[in-house]
Amino acid sequence: MRKLFIIFIAVLCCFLSGCESDEIDEINFVSVMGFDSDNKGGYDITLGFITPEGESIYTADLKTVNSKSVDITDKLLSSGKRKMYFGHLKSIVISQSVLKESNNLKDILSSASFNNDVSMDTVILCTSQKAADIVENITKSGDGLYIWDFYKNNKNNTYMSKKLTLADAIKMCDTQNGIFIPKISVSDEKIDIQKGILCQNYNFVGELNNDETQGLIYILGEGKGKSETILTENGQESFNIKSNDVKIEFFDNKHLNAVINVKIKAENISNYKSEYSKVLEEQIYKKINNALNKLKELNCDAAGISYNLMRTNNKLYNKFESENMFKNMIINL
DSSP, rough: OOHHHHHHHHHHHHTTTTTOOGGGEEEEEEEEEEEOSSSSSSSEEEEEEESOOSSSSSEEEEEEEEEESSOOOOOEEEEETTTEEOOOEEEEEEEEHHHTTHHHHHHHHHHHOTTTTSOOOOOOEEEEEEEEHHHHHHTTTTSSSSSHHHHHHTTTTTGGGOOOBBBHHHHHHHHSEEEEEEEEEEEEEEEEEEEEEEETTTTTEEEEEHHHHHHHHHHOOOOOOOOOEEEEETTTEEEEEEEEOOOOOOOOOOOSEEEEEEEEEEEEEOOOOOOHHHHHHHHHHHHHHHHHHHHTTOOOOHHHHHHHHHHHHHHHHHHHHHOHHHHHHHEEE
């Protein structure tokens, strides 16, 4: 039923935009695209798409196009007799090798945002594998909504992941000195989203492991609805995070100082004991502290702490503004 609804919406959109009914048979609806390096200065761009035809209402397929640029050109827009339509694009997957080349991320984000058909809610992901392999597995899922469902249903340890949209990525790159891109992988045809990579000024600088990723989520105040598991004498105890509030205060003490107050409310799923609170607090503190240390080590402010200072105390920001302001900032958690 959901697949039928998707195709119905696609067809309806084409009618509203002035397409004639016979033009529907000439369109492929792209749901996911991936960028790999061709090792010659160009890109292998893989498109996963659905075609409204056949007994099952639609057919899922994919195609790889070699291109000198990341732009959605005529080479990408056509596939034999069919035109590629990007109005239903759900996710963009970028290989890590592409991100390691200067300004490639900027070019990809700009090209996608300038295309009027591409939604700003499109999910941005990276991978250390071939993006083409990820696109193939997502396309096999059928309707291209796999990534959205992955986040929505909180499956497969999604707590360790963070959702990044095209709109968020562009805003972060424009306003702060760092961005975190969630990492997607595939094993035995099973897709998972964990960890992530860090980019500064659109260039790859490093990675965050699972615990550091969780720490970053807490710093951003996005822990609500997630879960945390601690080890006890009886095995494991799980907690649901009910709220995650963050307050950052800055002050001048010869050096720029920041105090980050993280307040978390958690609910034990099974049998609660008072000593669990201390264990949970220490575990969360360690994750946040490790995330901060990694960000400072790489001078990559993916948490937007310096941007927070600029918005709340511009005078103090201007006094300490420099290329290494975040790296030199004294942070108390």
